[in-house]
Amino acid sequence: MENIEKILEQIEEILDNSATVPFSSKIMLEKNEIYDLLIDLRLKLPNEIKQSQWVMEERNKILVEAQKDADLTRNEAESEKEKLVNEHEITRKAYEQSEQIIENAKKVSREMRLGAKEYVDEMLMNLEEQINKSMQTINQQYQHIEKNMVDQLKVIHSNRRELNVHTKKISKTDEKQKK
Secondary structure (H helix, E strand, O other): OHHHHHHHHHHHHHHHHOOEOOOOOOEOOOHHHHHHHHHHHHHHHHHHHHHHHHHHHHHHHHHHHHHHHHHHHHHHHHHHHHHHOOOHHHHHHHHHHHHHHHHHHHHHHHHHHHHHHHHHHHHHHHHHHHHHHHHHHHHHHHHHHHHHHHHHHHHHHHHHHHHHHHHHHHHHHHHHHHO
């Protein structure tokens, strides 16, 4: 995100330092310089997107692994239960143990899923905060540029008014001299 902000600062600096076209609010820019910065910006943005995709893939891997572990534990418990079914006392104890193992496996599975979801949510929250900060920075920069342009328009308007007053004085002087 820092690289993107640096590029945006460079664009703002170019806009602030660009020469203005006389009698207009337009500025002259070095086209290739802006294009280079925009290309650099486009190259850096996909990294942020890739990072969020990586977070999602990691979340899915964690959830799949947790499900595999739960299934494996459940299958092991079922196998153990079937082995002990033949003897009554052993069967009863095995049933209790298998139920305990299954409950533990479910609990572990739930905890792992919950942990994975919390981890992904935290990563997405951080990414969201970074994007919001970038948007605020861009908004502030845009407002700064807009204010500068409004100020320049006021100066231009004032200059035109002064020019018109001066032109009218010259015209009156010319008319007096003709008489």
